[in-house]
Amino acid sequence: MTLTTERQQSAYVSSQAADARVNIELETEGMTLNIGPQHPATHGTLRIVVRLDGEQVLWAEPVCGYMHRGYEKLCEVRTYPQVTTLVNRIDWLGHFANEVPFILAAEKLMEIEAPERAQWLRTVFFEMARIANVSLFLGDMGVQLGALTPVFYAFRDREYVLNLMEAVTGGRFHPNFDRIGGLKEDLPKGWVAEAKRVMTRVQSFCDQMEDLLMGNEIFDRRCRGIGVIPASVGLEYGMSGANIRASGVDWDLRRDEDSPLAWKHCDWKVWTHADGDAFARYWVRLQETREAAKIVVQLLDGLPSGPIQAKVPRIIKVPAGEAWAHTENPLGEMGYYVVSKGGLGPFRVKIRSASFNNISVIPWVLRGVFVPDVITILASLYFILGDIDR
Amino acid sequence: MTPLSSAADEAGTGSAGEQPTGGDGDRPSDSTLQQLVEVLKAELGDAVVGSEVSGDDVWVRVEPGAWRQAAEACERRLDMDYFCFLSGIDWLDNPDLSGEKRWDPEGATPKGAEPAGEIDDEGDDQASEGTYGTGVAGGDTRFQMLARLYSTSRKIGVTLKADLDEADPRVASWVSVYRGADWHEREAWEMYGFTFDGHPGLRHLYLPGEFEGHPLRKDFPLLARELKPWPGLVDVEPIPGDESAEDEGDAKTLAAATDEGG
Numbered sequence: 179m180t181l182t183t184e185r186q187q188s189a190y191v192s193s194q195a196a197d198a199r200v201n202i203e204l205e206t207e208g209m210t211l212n213i214g215p216q217h218p219a220t221h222g223t224l225r226i227v228v229r230l231d232g233e234q235v236l237w238a239e240p241v242c243g244y245m246h247r248g249y250e251k252l253c254e255v256r257t258y259p260q261v262t263t264l265v266n267r268i269d270w271l272g273h274f275a276n277e278v279p280f281i282l283a284a285e286k287l288m289e290i291e292a293p294e295r296a297q298w299l300r301t302v303f304f305e306m307a308r309i310a311n312v313s314l315f316l317g318d319m320g321v322q323l324g325a326l327t328p329v330f331y332a333f334r335d336r337e338y339v340l341n342l343m344e345a346v347t348g349g350r351f352h353p354n355f356d357r358i359g360g361l362k363e364d365l366p367k368g369w370v371a372e373a374k375r376v377m378t379r380v381q382s383f384c385d386q387m388e389d390l391l392m393g394n395e396i397f398d399r400r401c402r403g404i405g406v407i408p409a410s411v412g413l414e415y416g417m418s419g420a421n422i423r424a425s426g427v428d429w430d431l432r433r434d435e436d437s438p439l440a441w442k443h444c445d446w447k448v449w450t451h452a453d454g455d456a457f458a459r460y461w462v463r464l465q466e467t468r469e470a471a472k473i474v475v476q477l478l479d480g481l482p483s484g485p486i487q488a489k490v491p492r493i494i495k496v497p498a499g500e501a502w503a504h505t506e507n508p509l510g511e512m513g514y515y516v517v518s519k520g521g522l523g524p525f526r527v528k529i530r531s532a533s534f535n536n537i538s539v540i541p542w543v544l545r546g547v548f549v550p551d552v553i554t555i556l557a558s559l560y561f562i563l564g565d566i567d568r
Numbered sequence: 569m570t571p572l573s574s575a576a577d578e579a580g581t582g583s584a585g586e587q588p589t590g591g592d593g594d595r596p597s598d599s600t601l602q603q604l605v606e607v608l609k610a611e612l613g614d615a616v617v618g619s620e621v622s623g624d625d626v627w628v629r630v631e632p633g634a635w636r637q638a639a640e641a642c643e644r645r646l647d648m649d650y651f652c653f654l655s656g657i658d659w660l661d662n663p664d665l666s667g668e669k670r671w672d673p674e675g676a677t678p679k680g681a682e683p684a685g686e687i688d689d690e691g692d693d694q695a696s697e698g699t700y701g702t703g704v705a706g707g708d709t710r711f712q713m714l715a716r717l718y719s720t721s722r723k724i725g726v727t728l729k730a731d732l733d734e735a736d737p738r739v740a741s742w743v744s745v746y747r748g749a750d751w752h753e754r755e756a757w758e759m760y761g762f763t764f765d766g767h768p769g770l771r772h773l774y775l776p777g778e779f780e781g782h783p784l785r786k787d788f789p790l791l792a793r794e795l796k797p798w799p800g801l802v803d804v805e806p807i808p809g810d811e812s813a814e815d816e817g818d819a820k821t822l823a824a825a826t827d828e829g830g
Contacts, residue, residue, distance in 0.1 A: 251790060413649045414649070415746075415747055415748035416746075416748035435624075436624065502716065513716075515716070526657050528714065534751065535748055538748055539748075542747070
């Protein structure tokens, strides 16, 4: 087990020793507490059953399924273009980003590639979905810890990004815009200039969050050293995205995989943090939002001209085969394993969503923590219920 | 990135995949992926039933008895530290489930309705032959395990598969190798009815405790579709800038079908 910092080591040891200590020192009656399914910290309807000894958690067990919609089954009775409508609703804050890996998998099977301009615009919308998703986390984490102000700023500035999405796609939450072989529409007039203005706003929003929360003593005390997840444990549980980068794993699919999307044309940085605690997870996401805004501006500056849709048959039939496509979504690695038997719709779609793996670490990480820290850890792991209960 | 072995590339690996183009970025080359397969073959011996390298994907199919050894080999020999997912496939061809995909236009429109009709035929053929397909997209038995592992240091991943016995789909649990497999195995247990030997507690994850049946099996009916066929099949959107005569013909037949069928 690699524990990189002293802080990480001490937190790890104390969390492991905690329930043993409780049992030896205090002979108290345990209590079972239900957190959720309606608790604000659960971002939807996740229920966590925790067994308490005083204020300390002996064990915790997440109960999912309150919102399971059976998308994997439903995908089997849709045609390929219809599937994007469903998958939009998996991570509902990172709407567009859900569509991209599915479309990439279908394009892989059909052996077609979208034109250059479409790939660049996909990347633009993808990163805007990331901003729309993560900016809410940046504010929400404050609310969970008792700071009400940040979330209002987050909703305000997120709104500008959603307005941009609406101007292009017509949908604020569910754009359903990605198509096999390209995109549905090109940009409206004047959109690029407006988008760049909004990205400046996003940057100043990130500065604002940093001013409000970083260095705030309460925030610091409640996040530092809380919920430490060592890299090896996180990886074993399949944690991905900012959560694992906050544990010091320098791994980002945008950079490390040869994706047809346009990240390779941009100058940006993958941020990691060595501590692996709640603070690190917040900090990494804050930096990532900044990088996302940077990527969007760079892409809009160099946007190639040309068609946005490759020639595809009117009725899309995908040849038999299997394809796996994954991308670095706002919540982590999202992938689709698409099995086609040749036909109008997929034979089997395995949806690998990030939050499902990210929260499977909860029973491990909550052992021995105190009840208020449960909320910090849940907030910092940042999951979307639709991404757990697909 | 570090290739699996810096030693000589093997020539003529016989893979159907293309050579990497341009050599840009970190994309693993075919020979790297082929070496990955060789490592697994050396570790597992005859338990490797088949493998395929195509593009940047690797599939390795193993005997169900070697399922856990495959994970262990990946973890120890190939530095696969990241558990991606674990699930299953049911290769049974079920015309009831894909009902709307077999939308039969003959009743609705007199001519030119081959797109949907073809699917109909293919589906029937496969069902009547009673096979589950061959090659990568297919299995020798009805049920198949499907899992993916990834190495964050080497930046390569592998898809592992195993054909399971239809009467008693059962493999060894991966929880002792990858703790993240816990929830995924619970999901596969309730959705497909697979049993995982050595799992610490197979119980429902998504479904309520008294739920009967395995919803992702192909013979589990999707009730909403049993009652009313999916109307979305004929909803084919026009593609911008695509105005060839043939396509317009298609659009008209489809429109006509919608009207009459609707």
